[in-house]
Amino acid sequence: MKFKIIIVLFFIFSCTSQFSTINQKQPYSSKGMAYIYSNLDFNEKVIKGKMNNDKMQISQQNLRTGTLIKIINPINNETIVLKNIKRIKYPDFYKILITKPVAEKLKLDLNFPLLEIIEIKKNKSFVAKKAKIYNEEKKIPSKAPVTSVQISNISKNNEKIGTKETKKIFIHVASFYSSQAAKLLEQRIVKEVTDLEIKKLKIKKISSKETQVILGPYNSVNLLKNDYIKLQNLGFEELNIFINE
Numbered sequence: 001m002k003f004k005i006i007i008v009l010f011f012i013f014s015c016t017s018q019f020s021t022i023n024q025k026q027p028y029s030s031k032g033m034a035y036i037y038s039n040l041d042f043n044e045k046v047i048k049g050k051m052n053n054d055k056m057q058i059s060q061q062n063l064r065t066g067t068l069i070k071i072i073n074p075i076n077n078e079t080i081v082l083k084n085i086k087r088i089k090y091p092d093f094y095k096i097l098i099t100k101p102v103a104e105k106l107k108l109d110l111n112f113p114l115l116e117i118i119e120i121k122k123n124k125s126f127v128a129k130k131a132k133i134y135n136e137e138k139k140i141p142s143k144a145p146v147t148s149v150q151i152s153n154i155s156k157n158n159e160k161i162g163t164k165e166t167k168k169i170f171i172h173v174a175s176f177y178s179s180q181a182a183k184l185l186e187q188r189i190v191k192e193v194t195d196l197e198i199k200k201l202k203i204k205k206i207s208s209k210e211t212q213v214i215l216g217p218y219n220s221v222n223l224l225k226n227d228y229i230k231l232q233n234l235g236f237e238e239l240n241i242f243i244n245e
Contacts (some may be wrong), residue, residue: 028063028119031074031172031240032095033221036103036113049088051099056080059088059097060117068120071096073106074243083121083178092232093225112169112221114243169224170216172240173231179203182211187211193230200227 006021018174037057051057062070067084078100090097096117103110173189176182182203189201205214215231218224231239 008207011241027121029117030238031114031116031242033093033225034103034113034115035090035097036092036110037097037099045201047088047090047097049086051088052084052096053099053100054209056101056105057085057099057100058082058102059086059090060084060095061087061089061097063087069096069099070118070120071102071106072083072116072118073108074116076106078106086133093228105167110161114169114241152215168217168219168243170214170218170242171224171231171243173213173215173227173236175210177209177211179205181215182213185213189231189234192234196230207218 001212008055009203011070031191037047037051037053039050039053040149042050050057051059058069060067063069065086069078070081072079076144084104088097095115103113104153108115114149164232174182174185176185186201189196202216204214204215206212215227216224218227228239228241
């Protein structure tokens with residue numbers, strides 16, 4: 001009996017990072033899908049705040065207004081740094097809300113709007129420099145070429161900007177030091193997540209010190225979204241999405 005209790009405790013503590021909210025002492029980073037802003041979604045209250053779709057704007061609902069965020073397109077490695085203009089509520093599946101000019105500048109595949117976002121915590125001179133660049137960008141007309149900025153982003157629309165190559169997308173559920181703990185989680189997911197395509201659930205040995213539980217591959221955002229939400233309902237708050245692993 002004591003042995004079983006030890007195993008359960010080990011499993012819980014191994015999963016702590018996946019169930020906790022954002023650690024404000026460390027820069028926030030996450031990989032997932034971007035939501036492309038539209039006035040229609042705002043009018044229908046899918047999005048709980050208004051943005052200017054003629055400007056490059058972003059909103060991340062978990063980070064403070066004014067936070068500098070680096071956005072990376074993992075397909076072409078294009079990046080941009082923009083300020084979080086406000087905390088707008090959008091569907092939890094998505095990692096960030098962006099306007100169309102951001103998506104267009106990054107030339108991302110809108111069928112699979114995958115990106116990585118990283119909170120920037122630097123010294124005051126760095127922040128001042130980036131804030132100056134941001135303020136200058138706001139003055140640029142929406143139809144003017146933006147040569148000083150690289151951007152990355154993604155959307156839920158059915159058009160593509162960029163490569164047509166089929167990408168394999170995975171959900172990173174959790175990482176463990178012990179393969180035994182990974183198997184315990186796998187068993188729990190199989191037992192508690194209904195209508196899950198079991199063959200997508202995998203245990204991947206990364207190194208002698210890391211074993212991952214992953215789901216995939218996916219070639220449809222809708223299928224990915226369905227399983228992502230199922231895992232969220234199981235208690236996982238921050239799930240990363242990665243490509244071609």
